[in-house]
Amino acid sequence: QVQLVESGGGLVQAGGSLRLSCASSGRTFSSYTMGWFRQTPGKERDFVALISRSTGTTYYGDSVKGRFTISRDNAKNTIYLEMNSLKPEDTAVYYCAASNAYGAPIRRDNYNYWGQGTQVAVSS
Numbered sequence: 001q002v003q004l005v006e007s008g009g010g011l012v013q014a015g016g017s018l019r020l021s022c023a024s025s026g027r028t029f030s031s032y033t034m035g036w037f038r039q040t041p042g043k044e045r046d047f048v049a050l051i052s053r054s055t056g057t058t059y060y061g062d063s064v065k066g067r068f069t070i071s072r073d074n075a076k077n078t079i080y081l082e083m084n085s086l087k088p089e090d091t092a093v094y095y096c097a098a099s100n101a102y103g104a105p106i107r108r109d110n111y112n113y114w115g116q117g118t119q120v121a122v123s124s
Helices: none
Strands: 004-007 010-013 018-024 033-039 046-051 058-060 068-073 078-083 092-099 118-123
Touching: 004 092, 018 033, 018 092, 018 118, 033 068, 033 078, 046 068, 046 078, 058 068, 078 092
Parallel strands: 010 118
Antiparallel strands: 004 018, 018 078, 033 046, 033 092, 046 058, 068 078, 092 118
């Protein structure tokens, strides 16, 4: 069982930055590909970014490319999402998730474990 806890959300002005963290309690953290998703009320939970289990290869959704950076620290069982040049449309609840799928899993159903989410609000 893997438990994930996100932190670092908050309110920021457009153009600002935030760093989200996601801590895992599992002993096998390094064996999972980790991802970030986001969701706004009434909409689907959308893929944001992922970082692979072995090589640390990263992959981003088109709307965040060049602005967001995902990273992981396997020694701390933690992943991060550095968000820069934030826009009002980035406002959402951000979730981290763990996947034992191979390749670059960008679908929600590729992920086995989810955190409770952290709210990010970007004011214009």
